[in-house]
Amino acid sequence: MPNLFILKFSTNKIIVRYVFSVIFLLMALLVGIALGSVSIPFYQIIMVILGKTVYTPFLDHVEPMLQNIIWNIRLPRVLLALFVGGSLALAGAAFQGFLKNPLADPYTLGVSSGAAFGAVIVLFFGVTIPLLGEMTLPIVAIFSGFITLLFVITFTKVINRQMAVETIILTGIIFSSFLGSFISLMIALTGEELRQIINWLMGSVSMRGFEYVKLQLPFFIAGILILLFNSQELNALSFGEETAKHLGVNLQTRKILILLSAALLTGSAVAVSGTIGFVGLVIPHLVRMLWGPDHKHLLPLACIYGGAFLIVADLLARTIIAPTELPIGVITALIGGPVFAMIMFQLRKV
Amino acid sequence: MLLQLKNVTGGYNDLEIVKNISISVMKGQFLGILGPNGSGKTTLLKIISGLLPASKGEIFLNERLLSSYSAKTRAREIAVLPQKTESAFSYRVKEIVALGRYPHQTSFFQTKRMEDEQIINEAMKQTKVFEFKDKFLHALSGGEQQRVMLAQALAQQPKLLLLDEPTNHLDISFQIGLLNSLKNWVKQKSLAVIAILHDLNIASLYCDQILLLEEGRQIALNKPSIVMEEVQLAKVYKTALKRNEHPIVPKPLITFLPTSDDGATRNIIDSFSISQTTEMMVIHSPVPFKTLSSAVLGAGFSWKRIFINRHVPKNYHYDDAQAEFNSFLTAKKINSAEVIGMMTAANLEKAVIVEKKESNFSLLVIVTAGLSNAVDVSRSYFSTETKSTIGTINTWVFIEGNLPEAAFVQALMTATEAKVKALHDEEVKDPVTQTIATGTSTDCTLISASQTGTHFDYAGTITPLGKTIGHAVYEATRTAIQRDKGEGNVIKH
Numbered sequence: 001m002p003n004l005f006i007l008k009f010s011t012n013k014i015i016v017r018y019v020f021s022v023i024f025l026l027m028a029l030l031v032g033i034a035l036g037s038v039s040i041p042f043y044q045i046i047m048v049i050l051g052k053t054v055y056t057p058f059l060d061h062v063e064p065m066l067q068n069i070i071w072n073i074r075l076p077r078v079l080l081a082l083f084v085g086g087s088l089a090l091a092g093a094a095f096q097g098f099l100k101n102p103l104a105d106p107y108t109l110g111v112s113s114g115a116a117f118g119a120v121i122v123l124f125f126g127v128t129i130p131l132l133g134e135m136t137l138p139i140v141a142i143f144s145g146f147i148t149l150l151f152v153i154t155f156t157k158v159i160n161r162q163m164a165v166e167t168i169i170l171t172g173i174i175f176s177s178f179l180g181s182f183i184s185l186m187i188a189l190t191g192e193e194l195r196q197i198i199n200w201l202m203g204s205v206s207m208r209g210f211e212y213v214k215l216q217l218p219f220f221i222a223g224i225l226i227l228l229f230n231s232q233e234l235n236a237l238s239f240g241e242e243t244a245k246h247l248g249v250n251l252q253t254r255k256i257l258i259l260l261s262a263a264l265l266t267g268s269a270v271a272v273s274g275t276i277g278f279v280g281l282v283i284p285h286l287v288r289m290l291w292g293p294d295h296k297h298l299l300p301l302a303c304i305y306g307g308a309f310l311i312v313a314d315l316l317a318r319t320i321i322a323p324t325e326l327p328i329g330v331i332t333a334l335i336g337g338p339v340f341a342m343i344m345f346q347l348r349k350v
Numbered sequence: 351m352l353l354q355l356k357n358v359t360g361g362y363n364d365l366e367i368v369k370n371i372s373i374s375v376m377k378g379q380f381l382g383i384l385g386p387n388g389s390g391k392t393t394l395l396k397i398i399s400g401l402l403p404a405s406k407g408e409i410f411l412n413e414r415l416l417s418s419y420s421a422k423t424r425a426r427e428i429a430v431l432p433q434k435t436e437s438a439f440s441y442r443v444k445e446i447v448a449l450g451r452y453p454h455q456t457s458f459f460q461t462k463r464m465e466d467e468q469i470i471n472e473a474m475k476q477t478k479v480f481e482f483k484d485k486f487l488h489a490l491s492g493g494e495q496q497r498v499m500l501a502q503a504l505a506q507q508p509k510l511l512l513l514d515e516p517t518n519h520l521d522i523s524f525q526i527g528l529l530n531s532l533k534n535w536v537k538q539k540s541l542a543v544i545a546i547l548h549d550l551n552i553a554s555l556y557c558d559q560i561l562l563l564e565e566g567r568q569i570a571l572n573k574p575s576i577v578m579e580e581v582q583l584a585k586v587y588k589t590a591l592k593r594n595e596h597p598i599v600p601k602p603l604i605t606f607l608p609t610s611d612d613g614a615t616r617n618i619i620d621s622f623s624i625s626q627t628t629e630m631m632v633i634h635s636p637v638p639f640k641t642l643s644s645a646v647l648g649a650g651f652s653w654k655r656i657f658i659n660r661h662v663p664k665n666y667h668y669d670d671a672q673a674e675f676n677s678f679l680t681a682k683k684i685n686s687a688e689v690i691g692m693m694t695a696a697n698l699e700k701a702v703i704v705e706k707k708e709s710n711f712s713l714l715v716i717v718t719a720g721l722s723n724a725v726d727v728s729r730s731y732f733s734t735e736t737k738s739t740i741g742t743i744n745t746w747v748f749i750e751g752n753l754p755e756a757a758f759v760q761a762l763m764t765a766t767e768a769k770v771k772a773l774h775d776e777e778v779k780d781p782v783t784q785t786i787a788t789g790t791s792t793d794c795t796l797i798s799a800s801q802t803g804t805h806f807d808y809a810g811t812i813t814p815l816g817k818t819i820g821h822a823v824y825e826a827t828r829t830a831i832q833r834d835k836g837e838g839n840v841i842k843h
Binding site: 101232236239245247249250292293 | 399400401420421422423424425426428429430432435436437438439440441442445446449450452453455502506
């Protein structure tokens with residue numbers, strides 16, 4: 001039976017693809033922890049991680065100072081980069097499929113700015129919503145990001161029923177700069193800690209510790225699960241809303257699920273790391289080029305590579321002109337800008 | 351009943367675009383929706399597919415309200431092929447067709463993978479895109495893309511297939527190919543098809559039923575032969591058109607009339623160029639004439655500009671006379687597409703030309719006569735002869751006037767009767783039966799009209815046109831017979 005053979009063959013190919021990707025991610029994680037002001041050998045990193053989680057005596061082989069650097073400084077930093085990068089890449093892939101627009105990403109759609117706007121309000125007015133506690137920051141960021149998203153989509157639909165690629169991005173950028181100026185105004189009014197705020201706004205995963213990782217993790221898991229359960233719907237939506245409806249996609253429900261989970265991912269990422277642009281643009285594009293646009297595989301692979309990408313970007317940000325640290329957003333924008341231009345060029349050609 | 355619309359009204363928001371539509375479609379039916387732009391065809395299709403709600407009236411699918419279906423259960427019954435679909439991403443053909451299985455997949459982890467795979471392959475084979483299955487959609491031509499989307503719709507295994515101008519991006523052979531396959535699927539799979547069609551003739555050929563829309567209102571719903579009525583279509587489309595019948599199948603054909611303003615002059619026949627050699631007589635007309643003839647080349651109704659009467663020896667015999675005639679013309683560098691060609695063994699120099707000018711029409715009659723095979727039609731069943739040899743009366747009638755097809759037939763009858771009377775009065779005998787002949791075994795007649803100037807509804811024997819034809823043909827035939835008999839140029843009266 002030739003069919004069975006093809007099925008088996010393609011399944012094998014897919015397994016190879018995932019194994020390769022996970023190894024790539026693990027390598028990025030290890031290198032991300034190993035390199036820095038102090039270089040640490042791989043085996044010591046593995047000892048510490050195993051020692052802290054599985055078998056304590058492993059810790060005896062590593063100096064306490066290195067243990068501290070590994071466990072309390074570098075590991076939470078790469079983990080945060082992993083989750084933030086994964087979240088942004090996933091959100092980007094979801095926005096692109098949903099809007100059938102390869103230029104969409106949390107940053108270009110203005111969702112990141114919307115989330116940042118909410119986060120800045122929480123941070124600088126010191127608001128805490130009862131019952132939410134420390135979750136106030138991510139939840140407000142998610143909420144304001146979602147609202148911004150709805151505004152951008154509605155506004156675009158009013159201008160252009162066909163939701164042209166350029167119109168969506170233009171609207172996103174208008175909203176983004178509008179909200180950005182509000183943020184600037186708030187920062188100017190508070191006056192203090194200016195540099196730190198700007199650093200946060202340009203995006204950073206440094207000095208956040210496990211608390212921030214824990215803060216983002218639940219939203220990350222929820223977002224990825226919801227999106228994975230909507231991968232076929234995203235495939236259908238890639239051909240436009242009408243085709244998706246004809247194929248039997250329950251648009252009202254799916255729309256909200258997809259947009260909400262993308263907002264969950266974006267908002268929580270912004271809340272812990274500020275606005276980091278272009279991850280959601282570059283990574284899905286890259287994965288599509290390598291393995292095609294099927295969302296069943298695009299989503300998990302984009303998540304893996306988004307995480308690995310941000311770990312490497314963070315590594316570059318803190319080592320290129322060490323001891324000075326660059327904002328991570330500078331690195332991602334340096335790569336993302338040309339990719340944006342390239343995709344735009346390809347769109348023109350078609 | 352698969353689908354039933356009862357007084358359905360709907361559109362976008364408060365704007366009612368289609369009003370009070372009632373149709374019903376059964377399994378195995380092909381319903382075409384016709385109407386000019388803006389008549390609400392696409393809106394109606396969107397209401398049926400569930401994209402737009404009906405503001406008034408009810409829609410039943412399998413005797414159940416359409417609105418009670420979920421998106422997924424509806425997609426198992428109805429598939430849609432839109433005018434144009436595109437994606438910003440490079441999906442492969444197989445992935446796109448596989449999306450058609452979406453309404454049948456109930457969980458995230460699909461269970462029936464092998465079965466799905468089979469249905470997908472089957473759909474790709476049916477639309478002839480299987481060979482492209484690993485190609486990217488955007489690498490295919492418009493027609494191939496359309497077939498990929500059709501494969502996706504078929505993979506849904508719908509009972510009702512909706513098509514919005516399915517032949518829009520296809521060249522003519524694919525249009526016909528697609529519609530032939532659709533027609534077959536309709537029969538084999540007991541599928542029903544509702545298609546918006548642009549081309550009236552394609553609609554006429556393929557639809558069992560046609561819904562004609564005008565400004566959102568249902569003008570007609572019936573068989574093509576009834577809906578496609580000249581006056582009704584001309585009114586809906588606001589275009590001059592003419593209904594004909596298809597030459598092979600019993601369906602109407604619609605043709606459009608270009609409006610021209612070449613002021614019809616009354617001197618077309620005068621400007622004929624007539625050249626005559628012993629080999630052939632050729633008439634060149636400056637404009638094509640609508641011609642009804644029984645000639646060797648160009649028989650039936652046609653529009654022709656060159657008329658040839660060719661002299662052949664008495665023993666001329668070819669199994670394929672048409673092919674021989676064509677190669678004869680090719681050698682003379684004459685394009686046979688414009689030619690009516692006849693043959694005769696008669697001496698062309700004895701051809702008789704009669705011209706008549708009346709106040710509102712002109713007439714030119716040319717007759718050549720060879721009588722060696724004279725036959726009395728009323729006795730010809732006595733004759734054992736079946737092979738026809740050359741010996742012919744060729745009658746050409748050119749009319750400068752405008753005739754409907756009925757008048758052509760009447761003119762043909764009038765000319766024939768005049769010929770028979772001429773043979774009678776000249777006492778031409780059938781050599782076998784020794785009775786008065788009515789013609790020869792290979793007579794050819796041609797009625798040709800410029801279709802300009804005065805309109806004549808009739809050309810029967812007592813109409814002005816018929817009287818003149820009869821008179822001219824009688825006169826010309828008698829003279830031609832006398833010349834053939836060798837009685838010189840004297841006309842007996």
